Amino acid sequence: MYKWNIKEIDELYKKYKKMADSSNNIEIKRKYTEICDYLIYLLEYYFTYLEKDSVVTPYDNNVPSFRAVIKDDLKIIKNYGMYAPLFRNFNNQFDGLVINNPGNLQHIKTSPAGIVDMSNSFFQNFKGKFYDTYSEIAKKFPTHLQFRKLSNNYDSCGNTHIVRHTKMVYIDIGKNNTLQDYISHIHESSHAISALLNPEIMWDYNKYCFNEVDSLFFEMIGIDYVGTRINREDDALAIKRDTFIDYLYCAMLVCVKLDMYNTLNRDDLSNKKKVKCFYKKELDNDKVAVNNICTTYIHEIWHYVISYLTAVELYYIYMKDEEKALDLLYKIIMLKGLSKEEYLNKVRELGIIFGEHIKDYYNLIFEDKIGKSYGKKI
Numbered sequence: 001m002y003k004w005n006i007k008e009i010d011e012l013y014k015k016y017k018k019m020a021d022s023s024n025n026i027e028i029k030r031k032y033t034e035i036c037d038y039l040i041y042l043l044e045y046y047f048t049y050l051e052k053d054s055v056v057t058p059y060d061n062n063v064p065s066f067r068a069v070i071k072d073d074l075k076i077i078k079n080y081g082m083y084a085p086l087f088r089n090f091n092n093q094f095d096g097l098v099i100n101n102p103g104n105l106q107h108i109k110t111s112p113a114g115i116v117d118m119s120n121s122f123f124q125n126f127k128g129k130f131y132d133t134y135s136e137i138a139k140k141f142p143t144h145l146q147f148r149k150l151s152n153n154y155d156s157c158g159n160t161h162i163v164r165h166t167k168m169v170y171i172d173i174g175k176n177n178t179l180q181d182y183i184s185h186i187h188e189s190s191h192a193i194s195a196l197l198n199p200e201i202m203w204d205y206n207k208y209c210f211n212e213v214d215s216l217f218f219e220m221i222g223i224d225y226v227g228t229r230i231n232r233e234d235d236a237l238a239i240k241r242d243t244f245i246d247y248l249y250c251a252m253l254v255c256v257k258l259d260m261y262n263t264l265n266r267d268d269l270s271n272k273k274k275v276k277c278f279y280k281k282e283l284d285n286d287k288v289a290v291n292n293i294c295t296t297y298i299h300e301i302w303h304y305v306i307s308y309l310t311a312v313e314l315y316y317i318y319m320k321d322e323e324k325a326l327d328l329l330y331k332i333i334m335l336k337g338l339s340k341e342e343y344l345n346k347v348r349e350l351g352i353i354f355g356e357h358i359k360d361y362y363n364l365i366f367e368d369k370i371g372k373s374y375g376k377k378i
């Protein structure tokens with residue numbers, strides 16, 4: 001049985017509240033207050049989403065306003081503009097490509113215990129820092145992990161909640177009885193591992209572009225692993241294809257947005273009609289795409305694309321030399337205290353050439369014969 005222990009969170013809250021109240025040191029007070037605030041957030045989150053085992057949609061259906069998206073986008077482009085060429089390169093390599101949607105995943109019966117068992121055996125393949133840290137987290141799963149049913153509109157979902165200044169990690173996974181359930185758990189566990197290895201990682205905004213590298217890398221290997229284990233190689237391939245399509249689409253949206261912000265001036269940007277007109281022209285009047293681009297915050301997709309490009313390169317290194325890839329991943333996770341440019345340069349210095357193997361990866365997962373270069377050995 002996996003269920004967040006709310007009583008424990010409540011007691012911790014009281015403990016830290018007492019410590020915050022009784023301390024005269026401003027720094028310590030601030031630190032404990034921050035922990036208290038997060039524990040309250042966790043309680044609220046629990047009672048909003050996890051308390052009843054009912055079908056829930058993971059995110060609020062709030063459509064962001066046109067103005068809010070533009071304002072936020074400009075901030076991201078200003079701050080992380082040096083990453084923009086990576087999107088261009090990804091997008092350009094597949095310019096004009098039309099890929100059919102791989103279709104729905106087969107319905108299989110998954111159980112919380114089975115999902116955790118799968119992750120346990122998966123992470124055993126990474127003996128050393130990664131497995132040791134995973135084991136530490138796994139010990140707490142009975143009271144720090146929870147599953148919830150997903151509505152049909154969502155095929156993947158999960159959250160890792162890290163209580164800053166502590167080693168407490170709470171995870172919730174959306175489950176819909178497909179192979180994706182296993183992958184979501186591997187994904188979130190990877191975030192938890194990184195958070196224990198480098199505790200400030202989630203608050204290092206300069207490193208934001210790389211904060212999905214760990215999860216996407218383990219996800220890529222995990223898809224192969226789980227697919228083989230439960231004999232659902234076709235579903236595993238469908239997830240890989242779906243993920244690729246998703247991120248290529250995100251890269252395309254980012255490029256169109258970049259073009260739009262480069263072309264229109266400040267006055268034009270406040271004119272919804274002009275912006276929409278630009279998008280319509282660029283997106284061949286595709287209504288769904290125009291709606292997506294108007295309502296998608298660039299910050300929600302930007303880091304996924306960069307992290308994905310990094311993970312694909314690590315995957316190729318892993319195919320040749322597992323130790324080397326894991327060592328590089330560890331180095332990337334442990335990078336800290338750098339500026340946005342320095343993070344990008346450091347990852348390059350480690351030997352990652354963004355986009356170098358993306359076409360190979362595309363060929364690998366979209367080749368017709370399943371199993372030729374597929375069906376990973378672990």
Ligand SMILES: [Zn+2]
Pocket residue numbers: 187191212215
């Ligand atoms: Zn993630």
